[in-house]
Amino acid sequence: LIVIIAAFLPLTLPRLAGCEAYEVVSGSMEPAIAQGSVVYARYVEPEEIREGDIIVFYGGRNGDAVTTHRVMENRTAEREFITRGDANADNDMLPRPYESLIGRVELSVPFLGKVLSVLSGRTG
Numbered sequence: 009l010i011v012i013i014a015a016f017l018p019l020t021l022p023r024l025a026g027c028e029a030y031e032v033v034s035g036s037m038e039p040a041i042a043q044g045s046v047v048y049a050r051y052v053e054p055e056e057i058r059e060g061d062i063i064v065f066y067g068g069r070n071g072d073a074v075t076t077h078r079v080m081e082n083r084t085a086e087r088e089f090i091t092r093g094d095a096n097a098d099n100d101m102l103p104r105p106y107e108s109l110i111g112r113v114e115l116s117v118p119f120l121g122k123v124l125s126v127l128s129g130r131t132g
Contacts, residue, residue, distance in 0.1 A: 018120060022048045027114060030064055030074055031121035036093030037062070037076055041113075046120040047076055049111030057082050057089065062113040065089070065104050076113065 019029055027048040035043045041062070049064040057063060057079055067075040077091040080099055088103035 018046065018117070026050050028064075028111065030076065030110075032076055032116075033121075034093075036095050037078070038095045040078075040094050041076065041116045042118050044120075044122040045116045045118045047113045048115045048117075049076075050114050051109070051111040054082070054087070054089075054106040054109050055084055057109070057112060063089065063091070064110040064113060065091070065108040066110065067100075067102075067104060067108065074110065 022029055027050045029046050029048055032041055032043055032045045032047060041047060047062075047064060059079055059081060061079045062076060063079055064074060064076050067073055075091075077093050077100060079089050080092050081090040083090065083103065086103070087106045089106075089109075090099050090103055092099045
């Protein structure tokens with residue numbers, strides 16, 4: 009029982025600090041954040057985001073996928089971010105509106121996503 013509780017602490021303790029955990033499922037942020045890592049994001053006001061910060065936001069075609077990319081530019085007048093994955097040659101095709109922001113990445117832990125994925129899935 010103690011092992012099971014300890015295994016889920018990385019998911020629950022950050023919430024007490026105001027962070028949400030997300031698994032990185034692609035290699036678009038490598039080498040800074042490896043595929044299979046977990047990132048912990050905390051909401052900050054969009055105007056506080058600086059160039060070079062890594063953010064988590066709703067993106068994708070339907071707007072429901074969660075993406076982690078680096079901010080290349082914060083366009084405060086337009087209320088949008090220009091983002092890019094570190095492993096990508098070009099900026100993302102669409103600017104991300106402030107409303108899509110989930111939070112700024114405070115911490116990333118390599119390989120933890122793979123472990124948590126197994127524990128929270130059918131196998132776990």
